[in-house]
Amino acid sequence: MGFLTRIWAIAWKDILAELRAREMVLSMFLFGFLVILIFNFGIEPGLREMNLVRPGVFWSAFIFAGMLGLNRSFAGEKENDCLQGLLLCPVDRAEIYVGKFLANCVFTIVMGFFVFIFFAALYNVDVLAVGFPLAVIVVLAAVGFSSVGTLFAAVSVGLKARDVLLAILLFPVMVPVILAAAKSSGVVLDGSGLGSAGLWLGLLLVYDVVFFSISVVTFEYVVEE
Amino acid sequence: MTPAPGIDEVSGRIRGTDPAEIEVKGLWKYFGHFPALRGLDLRLGAGRFLTVFGPNGAGKTTLIRVLSTQLIPSEGCVRIGSVDVDTDTTALRRRIGVISHNTFLYSNLSAVENLRFYGRMYGLEDLDTRIGDLLVQVGLKDRQEDLVAAYSRGMQQRLSIARALLHDPDIMFLDEPYTGLDQHASRMLREVLDTLHTGERTLMLTTHNLQQGLEMCDEVAIQVDGRLVYQEEVSRIDQAEFRNTYFECVGKGGGWVS
């Protein structure tokens, strides 16, 4: 099972490098917190329809903070031309994709966790009651986000307008993920179980499968010169 | 029929890999509309050491990158060991090592972690022993746990050499490897090249330092404007005269110089 070793080596390398640097992960958290805070000031406090609004606040923060992490994903490879070093190895390009995708998933999920804690504190969410269902939604959303995100991050790497272009490319494609995640977490936060959000979870799952597959197949075309 | 790879006890080399000859015909490489390589022809026998000289912008780096499978040729034929680079590129990459002025090292990982990572990418056995030996060879054993970010340029290049040798490639490309090296690292690089230059590996080096380039090679070539305009056995040339030949080629900028 050589490819599993290699995929894990790539994912672990990304995670290790990030743990050492610590700068990007910290920025992601802080940015996520800030987005929630800013939204908070934009919305009337004690709003009766707060329940309708708060999922949107959380997922907006999630997406914006997630973007920071995606940019980091290939920035490290640009330094010292490491991406070339990696491409020189006898490694299937799809394996490189899966490894980077896994690392991005991990960062996004961890970020989602911390941002949720902050969000729960500000919006008086009963963490114990909704924690598990929301974790499921966060994982599904993170997978969808990281799948296309890793692919598009590789497209925009090395460009001067890298950050902007990645956002412009990614946000429209993310619409189903944001919709489904916001809807299903709205249902959960209002007290119903995961079952009531079945339709949206199904959509997330389909999205994840479809775009992960497409990304695995097309990554080599993006990364070869 | 190549036997399964494993470490040969006597030579320390990975079994089952023989040096390969390099054959290039009519190689063009475009970046947008700009042709960095313009119909380049090259032949290098197995186990030989070629140094390619050329001014900046001649396309030496592009040539190395195409030959080492980093870039896809726009046109032309590149064969390494009688195998077209388009077919089975993965197997070919197992045999190729590259030392460039970029180190391909991850700054936030230690030397050992970097080597371990690449070792896993190449699917090497007995990794820790190999890493240990290589670090001793490049003189970095005592700093092996330090992050690469803490290394000087010379140390980084030495580690890059270790990285390139990790999978014991039988074809090596060195793209201006002396750039930015201090005396210590330069000397070490020369020593390493000496041990590599045994006929068991095919080596190709690019540089614009005439003296360093002529020291060890079997053949020399001059690249100007995306083409080789001169290729000759080093034994047949007068090293003093070569300087004049070089400036003549670069000045002419196009035609073949005999």
Place this chain on the structure above:
Amino acid sequence: MSVGSSEMQTLPSNPEPDRGRPLWLDILGITTVILVLVDLFGALLWVPREVQMGDVQRIFYFHMPSAWLALGPAFTVVFICGILYLWKKELLYDRIAVASAEIGVVFTTITLVTGPLWAKPIWGAYWTWDPRLTTTLVLWFIYVAYLMVRSSFPEGHRRARLLAVVGIVGWVDVPIVFMSIRWWRTIHPTLVSAQGMDMDPSMQAMLVFSLGVFTMLYVYLMVVRVGQETVASRLGRISQQIHIR
């Protein structure tokens, strides 16, 4: 000094005077212009007034064909050409794709402008989050991003590869976006109910005619655009050769 190869052009030593555009293209162009004028006349003056909505409804004869062309053929061509390029590595597919993407963005913009113009008098709001129109908006962003990627890279195979991948991902996303928005809208009370239009035979005929004219416009613009790209590419090559001694 020859630099020739199959893909490269040797500089002609004695270029024949070139007519430029072929005759059939000019005929196609003039026919298209005439038909567009006929379409304008027909939609704005000839076809009878719709009973419930009044004259505003006439915008539909431009809105619907634009929407159909944008959501349907224009971006599907981008998708198919992307796959064809990755398979065959012919730059022609890339040129067809970019032409279709550009024209698609134009038609999408027309749809997005005519839709709200029509919605405001009829339903009282410019934007109604109607699934089709909202999907069209997302589509607009996807393909504008496609064009931005295009302008960020120099011409060549690398850019063609990147665009092919973006085009494939974008096209697969559109149906998913549409479904997600549709489910979203069925849960919330909709401001707009389904199309309430009475269409008599002459109006149906007008719609079909308009659809045909817009399709012809698409085809003509495609031919012109692909031709432009081909010539531009050749020009780039030649000017590059002139710089090499």
